[in-house]
Amino acid sequence: MLVDLELSPKQKRAAGERCCEPVVYPDVQREHALRMAEVAKALGDPIRLQLVDVLRRHAGKVCVCELVPLFDISQPTLSHHLKKLRDAGIVDSERQGLWAYYYVIPDALKELSAWLS
Amino acid sequence: MLVDLELSPKQKRAAGERCCEPVVYPDVQREHALRMAEVAKALGDPIRLQLVDVLRRHAGKVCVCELVPLFDISQPTLSHHLKKLRDAGIVDSERQGLWAYYYVIPDALKELSAWLS
DNA sequence: GCTCCAGATCGACGAGCATCTATATACGTA
DNA sequence: TACGTATATAGATGCTCGTCGATCTGGAGC
Numbered sequence: 001m002l003v004d005l006e007l008s009p010k011q012k013r014a015a016g017e018r019c020c021e022p023v024v025y026p027d028v029q030r031e032h033a034l035r036m037a038e039v040a041k042a043l044g045d046p047i048r049l050q051l052v053d054v055l056r057r058h059a060g061k062v063c064v065c066e067l068v069p070l071f072d073i074s075q076p077t078l079s080h081h082l083k084k085l086r087d088a089g090i091v092d093s094e095r096q097g098l099w100a101y102y103y104v105i106p107d108a109l110k111e112l113s114a115w116l117s
Numbered sequence: 118m119l120v121d122l123e124l125s126p127k128q129k130r131a132a133g134e135r136c137c138e139p140v141v142y143p144d145v146q147r148e149h150a151l152r153m154a155e156v157a158k159a160l161g162d163p164i165r166l167q168l169v170d171v172l173r174r175h176a177g178k179v180c181v182c183e184l185v186p187l188f189d190i191s192q193p194t195l196s197h198h199l200k201k202l203r204d205a206g207i208v209d210s211e212r213q214g215l216w217a218y219y220y221v222i223p224d225a226l227k228e229l230s231a232w233l234s
Numbered sequence: 235g236c237t238c239c240a241g242a243t244c245g246a247c248g249a250g251c252a253t254c255t256a257t258a259t260a261c262g263t264a
Numbered sequence: 265t266a267c268g269t270a271t272a273t274a275g276a277t278g279c280t281c282g283t284c285g286a287t288c289t290g291g292a293g294c
Contacts, residue, residue, distance in 0.1 A: 020218065021175050023183045029170060037166040044158030045252080050142065050150045053232075058138050064271065066140045077253055079272055084251095098261055098270045101137065113233035115170075116226050162282080181241065194283055196242055201281095215240045215291055 036112045042088035047071055048081050052090060052104060061094060061101030153229045159205035164188055165198050169207060169221060178211060178218035 043049045054070065055062055064082070068075050082102060085091040090109065093102045160166050171187065172179055181199070185192050199219060202208040207225045211218050 020178065020180045020183055023171060023175060023179060023187060025167065025171055025187050030167065033167045033170055034163050037161055037163040040157045040166060041161030044154055044161040046151050046154040047252090049154040049157060050147065053146060053150050054140060054142055058140060061137065062140060063137045066137055070140060070142050073252090074254065075271075076255080076273080080252075083272085095260090095271090100271060109233050113230065116230035116233060164282090190282090191284060192241075193243080193285080197282075200242080212241090212291090217241060 032111075032115075036115055039088055039090065039109065039112050042085055042090055045081065045084075047073065047078075048085055051078075051081060051085065051102075052109075055091060055102060055104045061103040064100045064102065067102070149228075149232075153232055156205055156207065156226065156229050159201055159207055162198065162201075164190065164195075165202055168195075168198060168202065168219075169226075172208060172219060172221045178220040181217045181219065184219070 043052065050071070051067065054067065064078070067082075068078055071078060082091065082093070086093065090105060091102050092105050093100050095101075160169065167188070168184065171184065181195070184199075185195055188195060199208065199210070203210065207222060208219050209222050210220075
């Protein structure tokens, strides 16, 4: 019988051996990963991550009109980013008259945070 | 002089008052956010987040040939995702003969992890 | 030399994204 | 009712992304 180094990883697998620890990946972890990737994707834009950062630093709700001058983008574009964050379940908003106040949903980042640490 | 409720947030700002806590955003935090957004973006694809998950679960280095059968994508596509993770500074690789072994760079996710918690 | 194999790169294609301007919605005020 | 203001939506545009098949690279063995 040949020694390990004379077999390719594929041949090793066929022979019941491996070039490294056998890798398995249960469906539970897969679904978990899908949800976290959605959150990470929403945070993957610099503007959106900064938005979340600002909202987190300012406990409570922040008016949209305070957010617009912070970034060098148009108001509709900012609104678009806020919608993306809302769709990802990271933030939510409350309307008071003409103004909209956004805030980070508690525990929205919990799952991703736990996985990262 | 009018009372607060009769002023728009913009008028309040002009008058030195505010509809909410004044929002400031120092450049230090901005640069910080840019780096984290880059990492989050790399983790924002389900395949890539699962790749990092697998690599983290298997301490040490995992052979690419073990990773390919885990996902329903072609080998070039997997290689592309690994490159994205490498470009983001999340993983690195080592070649041993024909095979390439990937591993997560220690502390690569530290900054994002700290921010999230 | 030549051949085989693992992995990376290339080129192309369709889908999605970030951004803008223009417009709509909805509320407050006169 | 009519007007102004804050935010959201619509439509267009150019760029980026994920994916594939085909090809390239370079190490191992004959």
